[in-house]
Amino acid sequence: MAQEIEFAFSVPGGLHARPASLLRSAVSRFGSAAMFVNRRSGRTANARSTLALVSTLTRHGDPCALLLDGADEVAAAEAMRGFLRDDLPLSGESLPAAPRPLQTSTALPRALSAAAVPVLRGTRASGGIARGRVVIGEGLAPLADGHVERAGDAAEEIARLDRAFATTIAALQVRSAGAANETERAILGAHLSILEDPELRSRIEDEVRSNGVSAPQAVRATIGHFVGILRASGSDSLEERALDLRDLAGQLVRAVSGDSSEASTDLTGAAVLVAEDLAPSGFLSLDRQHLRGIALGGGGRTSHTVILSRAAGIPCVTGLGEAAAAIPSESETIVDGERGLVVVNPPPAVLRFYEAEMEKLATIRSRLETFRTAPGRTADGRPVEVGANVASLEDVRLAFASGAEGIGLFRTEFLFMSRQEPPSEDEQLHVYSEAARMAGGRPVIVRTLDAGGDKPIPYLGIPREKNPFLGYRAVRMYGEHREIVATQLRAILRASAFGKLKVMVPMVATVEEMRGVRALVRQLSEELAAEGVLFDPGLEIGMMVEIPSAAFLLGALSKEADFFSIGSNDLAQYFFAADRDNERVSRLYSPLHPAFLRLLKQIVDEAHLAGGWIGLCGEMGRDPLRAPLLAGLGLDEISLAAPRIPAVKSALARAGSGECRALLDEALAKKSAPEVEALVRAFSESKRDRAIVADGTVRLRATSRSREEAIRELVNLLHASGRITDADRFEEAVWRREEAASTAIGLGVAIPHAKSAEVRVTSIALLRFEPPFPWVPGDEETVRMAILIAVAEDAPEDAHLRLIASLSRRLMDDGYRETLLSAADEEGVVRLIRDAAS
Amino acid sequence: MKIVAVTACPTGIAHTYMAAERLEKAAKKLGHAIRVETQGAMGIENALSDEDVKNADVVLFAAGIPVRSRERFDGKRVVEVSVQEAIRNPEAILTGLEG
Numbered sequence: 001m002a003q004e005i006e007f008a009f010s011v012p013g014g015l016h017a018r019p020a021s022l023l024r025s026a027v028s029r030f031g032s033a034a035m036f037v038n039r040r041s042g043r044t045a046n047a048r049s050t051l052a053l054v055s056t057l058t059r060h061g062d063p064c065a066l067l068l069d070g071a072d073e074v075a076a077a078e079a080m081r082g083f084l085r086d087d088l089p090l091s092g093e094s095l096p097a098a099p100r101p102l103q104t105s106t107a108l109p110r111a112l113s114a115a116a117v118p119v120l121r122g123t124r125a126s127g128g129i130a131r132g133r134v135v136i137g138e139g140l141a142p143l144a145d146g147h148v149e150r151a152g153d154a155a156e157e158i159a160r161l162d163r164a165f166a167t168t169i170a171a172l173q174v175r176s177a178g179a180a181n182e183t184e185r186a187i188l189g190a191h192l193s194i195l196e197d198p199e200l201r202s203r204i205e206d207e208v209r210s211n212g213v214s215a216p217q218a219v220r221a222t223i224g225h226f227v228g229i230l231r232a233s234g235s236d237s238l239e240e241r242a243l244d245l246r247d248l249a250g251q252l253v254r255a256v257s258g259d260s261s262e263a264s265t266d267l268t269g270a271a272v273l274v275a276e277d278l279a280p281s282g283f284l285s286l287d288r289q290h291l292r293g294i295a296l297g298g299g300g301r302t303s304h305t306v307i308l309s310r311a312a313g314i315p316c317v318t319g320l321g322e323a324a325a326a327i328p329s330e331s332e333t334i335v336d337g338e339r340g341l342v343v344v345n346p347p348p349a350v351l352r353f354y355e356a357e358m359e360k361l362a363t364i365r366s367r368l369e370t371f372r373t374a375p376g377r378t379a380d381g382r383p384v385e386v387g388a389n390v391a392s393l394e395d396v397r398l399a400f401a402s403g404a405e406g407i408g409l410f411r412t413e414f415l416f417m418s419r420q421e422p423p424s425e426d427e428q429l430h431v432y433s434e435a436a437r438m439a440g441g442r443p444v445i446v447r448t449l450d451a452g453g454d455k456p457i458p459y460l461g462i463p464r465e466k467n468p469f470l471g472y473r474a475v476r477m478y479g480e481h482r483e484i485v486a487t488q489l490r491a492i493l494r495a496s497a498f499g500k501l502k503v504m505v506p507m508v509a510t511v512e513e514m515r516g517v518r519a520l521v522r523q524l525s526e527e528l529a530a531e532g533v534l535f536d537p538g539l540e541i542g543m544m545v546e547i548p549s550a551a552f553l554l555g556a557l558s559k560e561a562d563f564f565s566i567g568s569n570d571l572a573q574y575f576f577a578a579d580r581d582n583e584r585v586s587r588l589y590s591p592l593h594p595a596f597l598r599l600l601k602q603i604v605d606e607a608h609l610a611g612g613w614i615g616l617c618g619e620m621g622r623d624p625l626r627a628p629l630l631a632g633l634g635l636d637e638i639s640l641a642a643p644r645i646p647a648v649k650s651a652l653a654r655a656g657s658g659e660c661r662a663l664l665d666e667a668l669a670k671k672s673a674p675e676v677e678a679l680v681r682a683f684s685e686s687k688r689d690r691a692i693v694a695d696g697t698v699r700l701r702a703t704s705r706s707r708e709e710a711i712r713e714l715v716n717l718l719h720a721s722g723r724i725t726d727a728d729r730f731e732e733a734v735w736r737r738e739e740a741a742s743t744a745i746g747l748g749v750a751i752p753h754a755k756s757a758e759v760r761v762t763s764i765a766l767l768r769f770e771p772p773f774p775w776v777p778g779d780e781e782t783v784r785m786a787i788l789i790a791v792a793e794d795a796p797e798d799a800h801l802r803l804i805a806s807l808s809r810r811l812m813d814d815g816y817r818e819t820l821l822s823a824a825d826e827e828g829v830v831r832l833i834r835d836a837a838s
Numbered sequence: 839m840k841i842v843a844v845t846a847c848p849t850g851i852a853h854t855y856m857a858a859e860r861l862e863k864a865a866k867k868l869g870h871a872i873r874v875e876t877q878g879a880m881g882i883e884n885a886l887s888d889e890d891v892k893n894a895d896v897v898l899f900a901a902g903i904p905v906r907s908r909e910r911f912d913g914k915r916v917v918e919v920s921v922q923e924a925i926r927n928p929e930a931i932l933t934g935l936e937g
Contacts (some may be wrong), residue, residue, distance in 0.1 A: 130889075737849060741902070745856060746926040753851045789851055791879065801851075801879045808855035812863065812925075 002069040003077035008061055009038075010089040013302055015058035016241040018186055019088060020050045021193035026083045029418035032070030034080075039063040046344055049199040050190070051226055054241065055394050057233040072418075072458070079417065081581065086619075108341075109728050110708045110735065111353035117345060120323045122295070124340035125306035126316035129358050130272060130293025131351075134344075136329050137265045137275035137282070140243075141250050143224040148834035149214040155213040161201075164215065164255035171251075175284060183311030187304045193407035194248060200226075223249040240303040247279035267291055270331045274324055279302040288312065293335030295342045297324030319340055338699070339728070351711045352709075356716060363720040371653070372646045374401040376638070382657040384631050386649050387443075389617055389637035396444075399642040403649065406443040408565065408639020409504070409617040410435060412488065413450055416457050422484045428491035436499025443500045445565065445617075445639075446492050447544070448517075449487060450474045450506040460484070469730045474507035478516065482508050489517075490524050496536035504565060508543040509550055514560035517541060541780045545614075546570040551603045557609035565639070566603060568618025572596055591620040597629070597667055597676070604633045615639055624651035625680050628687075631657060632664030654687040692800050693764040693833045696721040698826040700748075702786075707775050711735070711752055714765045714788035723763040724790060730758040734788070744775035744783050749811060753789035762800040763790045764833055766805070768821065784821060787811070807836040839936060841865060841872040842886050843898040844905050847921045850878035857900045857924040858884075864928035877906055886910070896935050900924035 011019045027047045028036040034047035038056040040063060045052035047066065066084070068076045084548045112119050142696075151157045169192060178187040194200060200222065204838060207218035227242040265273065265282075267290035276297040283294075283305050296310055299318035309316040315337030327333065327344055334343040334354050343350055376386035387408030388399030399407060415423045415431065435444050451457050452473020460481060465471040478485045492503055505517050518541055528535050545551060546567035554564065568591055573580060575596060578588035590596070600616075607614040615637030620626060622640045624647040629637050631652055640648060655663075663683050667676045697717045704710035712732055719727040733754035737743070744750040765788040772782035789804055816836075823829045843861055845855035864874035873894075875886045878933040888910070891897070899918040919931055921935045 619927035676908050740848060741920075741922050743852075745853070745922065751856075753849060755849055755851060791849075791851055798880065804851060805855040805876075805878065805880065808852040812856055814857040 001068055003032075003073045005068075005077060005081055005084065007064055007066070007084050009058050009064050010060070010084070012060050013237045014060055014235055015053055015056060015246050016238060017054055017190035017194060017304075020053035021190040023083075024048055024050050024193060026080060026087070027066075027068075028077035029071050029079070029414075030068070030070070031418075032068045032073040032076045034076070035069075036291070037065040037067065039065065046199070046700055049197050050193045051197045051200050054238075055226060055229050057229070057235065057238060059235055059238070075417070075457075084763075085581075106705060107437060107728075107732055108339075109353065109712065109731055111349055111712065112341070112343070114708070115343070115347055115350045117343060117347060117350070120295075120320055120327075120342040120344070122317040122321075122323075122340045122342060123299075123301055123319035125296075125301050125318040126294075126310040126314060126335050127337045128293075128313060128315035128361060129338060129354055130270075130315040130335040131354065131358075132270035132272040132292035132333065132335075134274050134327055134329050134331050135267055135271045136327075136484045137263060137273050138277060139276035140246050140279055141253070142283075143220045143227060144248060146500060149217045150212055151208065151214040153215075153616065154209050154212065157218070160215045160256050161204060161208070161218070162833060164219075164252050165195060165201070166232070168251050168255045180288075181311050182394075182401060183307060184284065185394075187308060188284075190304075191244060191248060191280070194244070195252075217251045219249055219252045219256065220443075223252075236300055236313065237278055237302045240300045243277070243279060243299075243303045243305060247281050250279060251281060255362040261319050266723045272335055274327045274333075276324065278305050278796075280308055283308050288314075291439070293317075293337070295320055295324060295327065295333070295335050297321055328698065353712065356712065360716045360720045367722070368646075371650055374403075374649065374653075375405055376649045376652050378631055378652055378655055378657040378660060380658070382631070384627075384635065384652055385615070385637035386644065386645055386652070387445075387615070387617075387637055388637050388642045390642075391434075393431060393434055393438070395642065396438050398647075400438060400442075402642040402645045404442075404642060404645055406445070406637075406639075407435065408445055408615055408637055410444060410446045411450070412447060416449060416451065419459075421459050422487065425487045425491045425494075428488060429494050432492055432495035432501065433498040436495050436501050439499050440501060443502055445502045445504050445542070447479075447504045447506055448475075448488055448492075451477070469570075469579070475513045475517065476506050476507065478513075478520075482520070484495070485517075486520060486524060489521055490528070493521070493528055493535040493539060494533060496539045497534035501536065502540040502542060502563065504542045505541070505561075506567070507546060507570075508557070508561075509547045511553070511556050511560055514543060514557060516542075518560055542613075544617075545603055545607075546574070548575050549601065551599055551606070553757055554603065554606040554612070555610050558607065558612045561612070562601075564607050564612055564614040565637075566600065566616040566618065566635075567613065568600075568616055568620040571599070571618070572620075575599060591618070592626070592629075592667075592676040592680070593673040594668055594670045594676060597633075597664070600633055601664070601668065604635060608634060613637075621648070624648045625684050627651040628655040628663055628683060629658045629667060629676075629680055631655065632660035632662075632667075651684065651687075655683070659683075688761060690761055690800075692762060692803060693766075693830050694721060695826045695830060697723070697763060697765040698829045699766070700768045700823075700826060700829070702769050702770070704767065707738075707750070710750075710767060710769070710786050711788070714752070714767055714786060717765045717767075718763055718790055723761050724758045725760060726758045727761075730754065730756055730790065733758070742776050742779075744779065744781070746781060747812070747814075747815060747817065748772070748781065748784045750775045750783045750786040751789065751808070751811070752786065752792070755791035757792055757793045759790045759792040762792045762804075764804070765790070766820075766829055766833070785817075803834075803837045807833060810836045840869045840893055840895045841870055841898055841932070841935065842890050842894040842896075843874045843900060844877060844886070845874060845921060845924065846877035846901040846903050846905060848902050850880075853902070853921045853925065857921045857928075860925050860928040861898070861900065861932070864932050868929060868932055870932060877901075882906065896920060897934035898924075898931070898935065900931075906926075 036045045036047040036827040038058045039059045043056040045056045146714045179185040204218045204222045223245045230242045267287045270292045271290045272293045274295045294316040296318040315335045376384045385405045387406040388404035389409040391411045540562035542563035543561040544567045572591050576588050578585040580586045580589040613636050617639040621638040627648045670676050704713045715731045718724045733756040743752045767786045775783045845854045845857040856878050876883045895915045897916045900921050902921045
């Protein structure tokens with residue numbers, strides 16, 4: 001009886017090469033035949049073929065089904081359900097997201113609209129601003145070049161194909177091994193998965209056999225066929241995937257023709273690459289030492305080339321059309337990836353504008369970067385470790401790249417699944433020691449085998465059970481499978497010599513279970529010591545808290561467990577007696593429910609009372625909105641999927657630990673999950689930085705010498721400190737007001753101001769000018785100071801408006817103006833403005 | 839001279855209050871009694887009472903937008919200036935009212 005999983009396709013960009021290759025490799029762990037069905041497009045595919053999957057033209061939200069048929073279909077269905085729910089939706093998240101499309105109506109900033117040179121408009125594909133000299137790159141080779149190349153001997157052509165595939169795959173593997181980041185590795189992996197697709201190979205060979213064409217011709221025709229399907233999809237993001245296929249066609253054709261040289265463009269000095277189009281492999285072959293920016297005639301916002309440029313932080317503008325071809329080689333050029341603009345031979349005013357922009361972007365970047373690398377802590381400095389949940393070494397790498405302070409949960413089931421016998425000690429040792437090495441001293445919590453009737457492993461011979469979640473699983477079967485567990489523990493012990501590993505036991509309900517594991521570890525340690533094998537004698541052994549009864553036994557359990565980690569997914573299911581995958585009852589599964597929060601509080605308090613360390617590694621930790629609530633519980637650690645780590649740290653850093661506790665108390669008094677949800681939302685809203693003025697928004701030695709420059713400088717101060725979302729649009733709003741009437745009011749001060757949707761926090765920025773200059777050319781009087789007032793549109797912040805009104809009145813006072821003009825430092829100005837109300 | 843004034847500007851953020859302050863200061867210096875109602879971002883503040891209006895010798899609007907509840911001043915002598923003018927030359931404006 002086949003298994004069928006119905007689901008809505010959850011990856012925003014649709015089923016393109018990357019998610020397709022992930023889906024393929026997830027399904028390939030099982031022996032069952034797997035068929036992917038898209039109910040909207042009506043297309044079906046063998047789920048083991050990346051190309052066939054891509055050809056289903058599956059878009060975000062499409063109703064789909066996965067049919068599994070074979071001996072291990074039950075296990076496969078269970079694993080794939082988890083994969084489709086937890087892993088697939090995240091497959092896009094680790095890659096840098098596309099910038100928001102700009103509205104085409106957006107006017108240019110003054111400095112650009114006033115420039116005497118044309119500004120080329122394209123699509124912003126990768127942010128940032130680059131300046132360099134133009135190097136013209138080659139476009140892509142056409143797929144069909146008109147003439148038909150007949151081949152004499154099909155067998156010989158197929159032999160040529162074999163060699164070409166082998167060399168291309170080998171080259172990709174080499175490149176993947178030396179990849180600069182996860183994004184490169186993921187994209188190269190997707191390319192490999194296409195080349196290894198049996199359907200691609202057999203179609204190309206068919207082409208040679210039935211049509212008698214040459215190997216290169218067969219490659220071009222076959223890939224042309226798939227490109228045609230993608231082009232007809234009507235989806236931009238899928239159409240842009242055709243670039244990957246064309247890229248591979250180019251590499252295969254070169255390999256078939258015995259051309260070993262890479263199609264690469266030489267760069268020297270700070271270079272801006274200008275081309276009609278650029279393949280991902282073309283991007284990877286460019287010398288990153290010199291590459292500053294990319295400007296393309298074609299291309300979109302989601303192609304793998306632009307994703308690669310985003311990951312590498314290379315500004316990129318696409319869709320310039322024919323204008324790209326007209327850009328002269330060697331010309332000094334600005335690539336503005338923030339606005340999707342290219343300026344060739346910029347005049348000095350434009351260069352000054354962009355220099356200020358680059359400086360501002362660097363300030364913004366370093367602010368965010370500090371955040372990613374900073375440890376997790378509340379606003380008042382109480383540490384809350386932020387760790388990552390992982391299932392593979394790839395995940396470990398990504399976790400530390402995302403700022404994880406440790407691995408809070410290393411699931412080891414994947415090592416044991418889809419095979420006929422358990423992994424050997426050495427095989428496991430390799431994985432655990434590699435993880436320890438990558439962690440470089442940071443803790444790695446390895447959870448021992450968590451198998452059961454729901455994720456059956458053939459060699460464990462677990463009987464089918466009526467209710468596997470309440471059945472024979474995890475630590476409950478360690479007695480019977482002592483050998484397998486001992487092998488895993490020995491591997492972990494040996495790996496503990498390479499870093500700070502910890503062991504965590506799943507599904508513990510009784511003190512005896514923990515004692516059993518401890519005794520086994522003790523025995524293994526003695527054996528290893530006798531063998532003279534190195535290990536960490538202080539290896540900590542902790543347990544998952546995921547069975548409600550354990551919550552009321554933590555005092556006793558803490559004698560046997562060195563630490564605890566709450567598995568909130570299972571704990572909530574058992575607590576609410578509701579399966580979160582069962583649509584009819586999943587609404588009852590709500591980790592934010594006050595009843596569940598009470599249970600969590602009981603657990604954390606009990607653990608701390610016993611002097612223990614306690615973390616949480618369930619999905620509950622993934623939402624930054626919930627982070628203050630979890631900090632309020634007093635958890636020592638939160639472990640979650642890597643991509644959300646910076647957001648969770650940032651949410652923690654905005655809330656004081658006292659406030660978090662008060663928030664929790666308030667939540668505990670609520671009656672339902674939606675009420676708690678609303679509460680945490682309101683809390684997060686209230687945590688945005690509300691100070692009206694700060695050191696960063698005041699500059700006593702302004703560089704501006706004109707109204708245009710001064711307004712931009714003021715706007716940049718607010719933008720760099722995160723107070724406005726869009727500098728250009730806010731600048732426009734300021735100018736609309738300025739054009740109605742000059743805001744230089746005759747007292748040596750200009751007070752430009754605007755209320756607009758771009759303002760996050762009502763703010764004040766201030767510049768002092770030395771020497772003073774006329775605000776409007778021709779004005780008799782000069783201004784010595786400009787004060788920009790930015791008012792938020794959505795939230796009426798009465799206190800701030802009151803302060804602004806008082807400040808406006810105080811500015812009419814000669815004495816007050818003088819104190820502002822003579823304040824010795826930024827801090828003094830900030831104080832004077834804040835005190836204007838009193 | 840008893841003056842009542844209303845200040846208002848398009849955004850109501852800054853100039854409304856600057857003009858009010860300037861007019862109050864100038865009146866004090868010139869020895870006039872003045873009450874200034876601001877119609878700004880925080881709504882109507884220091885609202886003029888019917889009594890204020892009744893007793894006033896003259897009404898001054900320093901506004902870049904139409905003044906709200908204008909009918910309150912029907913039958914009174916109303917002088918209108920721009921809000922910028924009120925900030926720049928408050929004394930000249932007040933002196934001009936005496937004519």
